[in-house]
Structures are given as structure tokens and as C-alpha cells.
Amino acid sequence: MSERVTLFVYDLSQGMARTMSLGLVGRQIDAIYHTSVVIFGREFFYGQGIMSAIPGTTPHGQPMERVDMGETEIPQEVFMEFMDNMRETYTADAYHLLDNNCNNFTNDVCQFLVGKNIPDRITSLPADFLNTPFGQSMRPMIEGMFGPSRHTPSPSPFGLPASTLGTGLPTSSFSAPSATVGGATVPFMTDLSLLRSTIQNNTATVVYFTSATCPPCRVIAPIYDELVLSKGSQIKGVKVDIGMAQAIGGAYEVRSTPTFMFFLRGQKFSQFSGADQAELRSTHPHALLSLHQYKGLSGTPIVFNSLDNVDPVFAKLKTFLPAEKGLTETDTKQLDKIQAWLKKRATAKANQTPEPTMGELGPSWKPLLTKIASILPYENQFPLLDILRMLILHARVAEVYAKDGNQTLINTFKAVATHGNEGSKPAALMTLRIACNAFSTPLLGTYVLSSMARESTKQLLVTTLLSTVDQQRQTAASLAFDIGVKVAESRSKAKDTTHPSLGGDILEDLEEDWNMECLSAIAAAMEKEASEEILHRLVASVANFIYMEESHSGAVLMNILGVPDVLREKVQSKVVKSANVVGLCQEVQEMIRTAVEAQSASS
Numbered sequence: 001m002s003e004r005v006t007l008f009v010y011d012l013s014q015g016m017a018r019t020m021s022l023g024l025v026g027r028q029i030d031a032i033y034h035t036s037v038v039i040f041g042r043e044f045f046y047g048q049g050i051m052s053a054i055p056g057t058t059p060h061g062q063p064m065e066r067v068d069m070g071e072t073e074i075p076q077e078v079f080m081e082f083m084d085n086m087r088e089t090y091t092a093d094a095y096h097l098l099d100n101n102c103n104n105f106t107n108d109v110c111q112f113l114v115g116k117n118i119p120d121r122i123t124s125l126p127a128d129f130l131n132t133p134f135g136q137s138m139r140p141m142i143e144g145m146f147g148p149s150r151h152t153p154s155p156s157p158f159g160l161p162a163s164t165l166g167t168g169l170p171t172s173s174f175s176a177p178s179a180t181v182g183g184a185t186v187p188f189m190t191d192l193s194l195l196r197s198t199i200q201n202n203t204a205t206v207v208y209f210t211s212a213t214c215p216p217c218r219v220i221a222p223i224y225d226e227l228v229l230s231k232g233s234q235i236k237g238v239k240v241d242i243g244m245a246q247a248i249g250g251a252y253e254v255r256s257t258p259t260f261m262f263f264l265r266g267q268k269f270s271q272f273s274g275a276d277q278a279e280l281r282s283t284h285p286h287a288l289l290s291l292h293q294y295k296g297l298s299g300t301p302i303v304f305n306s307l308d309n310v311d312p313v314f315a316k317l318k319t320f321l322p323a324e325k326g327l328t329e330t331d332t333k334q335l336d337k338i339q340a341w342l343k344k345r346a347t348a349k350a351n352q353t354p355e356p357t358m359g360e361l362g363p364s365w366k367p368l369l370t371k372i373a374s375i376l377p378y379e380n381q382f383p384l385l386d387i388l389r390m391l392i393l394h395a396r397v398a399e400v401y402a403k404d405g406n407q408t409l410i411n412t413f414k415a416v417a418t419h420g421n422e423g424s425k426p427a428a429l430m431t432l433r434i435a436c437n438a439f440s441t442p443l444l445g446t447y448v449l450s451s452m453a454r455e456s457t458k459q460l461l462v463t464t465l466l467s468t469v470d471q472q473r474q475t476a477a478s479l480a481f482d483i484g485v486k487v488a489e490s491r492s493k494a495k496d497t498t499h500p501s502l503g504g505d506i507l508e509d510l511e512e513d514w515n516m517e518c519l520s521a522i523a524a525a526m527e528k529e530a531s532e533e534i535l536h537r538l539v540a541s542v543a544n545f546i547y548m549e550e551s552h553s554g555a556v557l558m559n560i561l562g563v564p565d566v567l568r569e570k571v572q573s574k575v576v577k578s579a580n581v582v583g584l585c586q587e588v589q590e591m592i593r594t595a596v597e598a599q600s601a602s603s
Contacts, residue, residue, distance in 0.1 A: 003039055006068060032125075049092045210257050409447075413431060
């Protein structure tokens with residue numbers, strides 16, 4: 001089956017090359033081209049190595065042009081193998097502005113897929129630029145940063161030294177003024193040791209790498225100045241012109257301008273290139289925080305995976321089955337198969353022997369469990385629920401319940417809200433453990449937070465967080481943590497265009513009201529909680545809900561509900577004593593504070 005190949009063409013200058021190039025470099029240049037190849041539903045491009053994204057979602061925005069390169073018969077697996085081989089050539093370190101850039105990459109890809117070159121106006125741009133007086137004057141600096149170019153230099157048409165071409169002044173005549181906004185300044189730096197000292201001596205530093213010959217830099221510079229200066233003492237802003245500070249450009253491996261690098265306590269944690277105002281403005285305040293405790297939290301859901309009490313659970317279940325409504329002989333045999341299957345799983349887990357097959361579970365295991373649930377009163381269902389807790393730890397069983405037309409888990413969760421968590425404390429506890437175990441597999445974890453099931457999951461959480469039973473509250477806090485892990489994981493995957501999830505387990509967008517109701521219940525539980533262990537899970541769940549949240553609405557709600565004060569009080573009263581929990585409480589307070597400030601600044 002053939003696949004369409006499309007070349008996406010971008011203008012990094014955003015139209016400025018067309019309007020300014022004639023006066024700046026002495027000839028008409030229509031665009032500063034960046035290209036990518038779209039195939040098999042992905043957009044492939046070269047920058048910091050070979051990267052891919054959902055088409056149209058890269059930092060470059062929307063393409064100015066889409067060029068139909070034709071169709072290819074090459075299978076996807078063969079293409080991906082070719083891409084793996086290309087990664088050895090197109091590494092981040094191998095990038096060369098003139099000889100090994102994004103357009104060389106897309107040209108090679110199109111040659112492989114359809115046997116055609118990309119348009120000559122794109123691939124010839126480096127040579128065209130170097131053939132201008134200004135290009136010749138810039139060549140030594142470019143080669144100083146990227147190495148010698150294979151392009152043959154043209155002789156100077158005016159017989160002038162390279163340092164004067166295109167400017168009328170020697171390059172050494174240029175000074176480095178500071179950018180000014182409202183009287184305040186963002187300083188330029190040309191000394192490498194001074195820059196390093198500045199980065200080390202400030203909590204948060206943003207370095208803007210620019211160059212005098214970069215039209216997009218002129219567009220983004222005022223935005224950078226405004227944003228940095230608006231942060232006051234929170235962030236130290238620095239500008240570096242790599243044309244005048246080549247040592248700095250080389251030390252920080254700046255391959256293109258504009259480039260923005262973000263440093264926290266002397267360590268670089270993020271960077272991006274290009275004059276993308278949206279990306280610069282959307283730098284999240286949480287990205288500038290040092291969140292050692294939060295970053296150290298486990299991203300693994302809390303599950304209840306014990307299989308040690310199989311026989312007692314089945315024995316208890318059988319005592320509850322009334323004689324007049326008991327099981328048939330076939331039912332009894334099926335129940336014995338479920339018991340034997342779980343015991344074999346327990347043995348396999350302990351001895352690392354082969355797992356039992358789904359066939360060994362029997363043909364009617366699920367209808368039987370549904371039948372027993374219809375027979376037993378709610379207060380006697382806890383052994384049945386414990387069996388279900390153990391069963392869904394198996395991926396294939398979890399898949400059955402994720403695709404369950406009878407909505408077994410949804411109805412099970414709703415039963416707790418219907419009867420109240422005090423109606424049958426054992427049944428409510430086992431239901432909470434089932435909900436936690438749903439997150440042991442991505443498919444079922446996504447299902448319980450899907451539009452179909454999330455309301456019943458929220459009802460279960462809200463109903464049990466304020467239970468008078470310690471074990472229930474602990475398990476409810478575990479469920480809150482697991483939901484938070486899934487929310488944070490999905491948010492991270494949705495933003496990651498370089499390494500996107502191919503598993504299809506990204507959550508549907510959770511309604512803001514749903515998030516707010518969960519957070520409100522968690523906040524109320526934190527205020528009343530006196531157990532440090534339970535508080536740790538609740539605070540961690542809040543952190544996962546609000547970390548890098550684009551709307552800041554969760555953090556704003558936490559501020560309105562007084563969560564920062566609650567956390568301070570828990571620390572001061574020694575309810576929270578462990579250093580890691582104290583640290584996490586402080587970090588969540590900072591997350592809330594910075595998000596609220598960002599929300600206020602944008603409103």
C-alpha cells in the first residue's frame with residue numbers, strides 16, 4: 001500500500017527575509033527555510049538530532065508551504081530502520097549550519113522514499129548566501145562555530161577585508177549595549193567566565209543567544225526583554241551575541257539563533273531554538289523551580305498485589321452463599337478453577353515459573369462472578385471483591401474489564417457511593433483496592449478515567465477520603481495518588497512531541513470540573529488528616545494534579561482553599577516530620593504560589 005510523502009516548508013524569519021534581505025545582504029532571499037518530511041502520520045525533522053512530532057505541532061508552528069513529493073511503496077518498518085541508520089549521521093553534534101542541516105536531512109529522506117530532491121531554492125540557500133558580500137563576511141564566524149564548510153568560497157567582489165563587508169565597519173567596532181525596557185536593562189555578556197559565574201550565582205537564569213545577522217532575533221528580542229524584566233529578581237536574564245562572543249557560543253554548543261537556555265541553580269534543565277513567541281511566553285513557572293522531592297516521587301501506581309490469602313478468601317465466600325440460592329455443580333467447578341488459577345499465579349510469582357493461561361481460568365469465570373454478585377447482599381460481597389482485586393492484576397483479565405459492556409467496575413464503584421463507606425467497611429475497602437489495581441495496567445488505568453467511568457471513580461474517591469476508618473483513608477489516598485500519577489503522565493506525554501507515546505494510553509481530556517472536585521476532596525482530607533503516611537500520598541497527588549498545569553486552575557483552587565496554610569500548619573505542628581515529606585509540602589506551596597502569580601500576571 002502506497003503512502004503519501006509531504007515536505008513541510010517553514011520560514012524561520014517569519015517573512016522578514018523577504019522584506020529585509022535585499023538591504024541587509026545585497027540580494028533577495030525569500031525565506032530562511034526549515035523543512036521536515038511528513039509520512040506515516042508523523043513529521044520528521046532534524047535539529048537536536050532526528051526528532052518527530054504530530055504534523056503541525058512542532059515548535060516551528062504551521063508550514064508556509066506543503067510540497068507534495070509523491071507516494072512511496074516503502075513499508076513503515078523499513079523506513080524506521082532507515083531512520084535509525086540516519087541517526088548516526090544526523091546527530092546533534094554533527095549539525096552544520098551550511099553543510100549538514102535540516103534541509104540536507106529532508107533531502108536525503110525524500111531521495112530514499114521517492115527518489116527526488118527537495119526544491120533547489122531550498123538546498124541552494126547556503127551557497128546563495130555565501131556568494132553575497134555579507135555572507136562572505138560571516139563565513140569565518142560560521143566556520144569557527146561549525147567547522148569548515150564544503151561550499152567553495154567566492155572571491156570578494158570589492159576586494160575588501162571580510163570584517164568590513166556588508167557593514168561598512170570592522171566587526172570589532174560593535175559594542176554590546178544592554179536591552180532596555182522601562183529603564184531596566186537585560187545585559188549583554190561577552191566574557192565566558194562572567195557568564196558562568198552569573199549562572200552559578202543565580203537561582204534561575206535565562207540566556208538568550210542572538211546574532212546581529214538574525215532577523216527572527218529582532219522579532220523575539222522585545223518579547224524576551226519584557227518577560228525577563230517582568231519577573232524582577234526571580235529570574236536573571238542575559239543576552240549573548242555569538243558573533244561577538246564566539247567562545248561562549250562554542251562552549252554552550254549554540255547551533256542556531258535565537259536559542260534560549262534555562263538554568264536552575266547552575267544546571268541547564270531546558271532549551272529551545274527559534275523565534276516562537278508562544279513557546280517563550282508559555283515557559284511554565286514550575287519549570288523554574290527546584291523540585292527535588294517531587295521529581296524524586298515514584299511514577300509507579302500504588303497497587304495491592306498480594307496473592308497470599310487465596311484459600312481463605314474462597315472459603316469465606318462459600319460460607320456466604322445461601323443454600324436456597326446456591327451454585328450449581330457447574331458453577332462450583334468453575335469457582336474451583338478460578339481458585340486454582342489464582343493459586344497457580346501466586347506460585348508462579350513466588351517461584352518465577354510460567355504463568356497459567358487464560359484457558360485455565362475456565363470458560364465462564366466472568367459470568368459466574370456476575371451471578372454471585374447478584375446473589376449476595378452488599379455487606380457480604382467483600383470476599384468476591386477481593387477475588388476481583390486479585391484477578392485484574394493479570395493484564396488479560398484487566399483487558400476484559402476495560403472492554404466490559406456490563407460496566408462491572410463502574411457499578412462496583414457506584415455501589416460504595418450508594419451504600420456509603422460505612423455501609424460495609426470491608427466491601428468499601430476492597431473496592432478501593434480494586435480501583436488502585438486498575439492502574440496496574442495502562443489500558444484499565446485509562447478506562448477508569450475515561451469519560452465513561454471517571455464519574456464513578458470520582459464518586460468512590462470523594463466518598464472514602466474522609467472515612468473514619470484509617471485503612472480506608474490510606475487506600476483512598478493511594479487511589480488519589482494513582483489518579484495523580486496518570487494525570488501527570490498523560491500531561492507529560494501530550495507535551496512530548498519528540499518521544500510521543502505510541503501506546504494510545506493518553507487520557508481523554510479530563511473536564512476541569514472533574515479535576516476541581518477531586519482536588520477539593522483531597523484538600524478537605526488533608527486538612528483533617530493526622531497520619532503522616534496518608535498526608536504524604538495526598539500531598540503527592542496534589543503535586544501531580546497541578547504540576548505544569550497550563551490553566552493553573554488547580555493551583556488557584558488550592559490557594560483559595562487554603563492548602564498552603566494547611567501544609568505549613570501540618571509541618572509546624574509536627575504532624576509531618578520526615579524530611580522528604582516536609583520538603584514535598586514546601587515544594588507544593590511553591591508550585592501553588594508561582595502558578596497563582598502567573599495566573600494573576602496573565603489576567
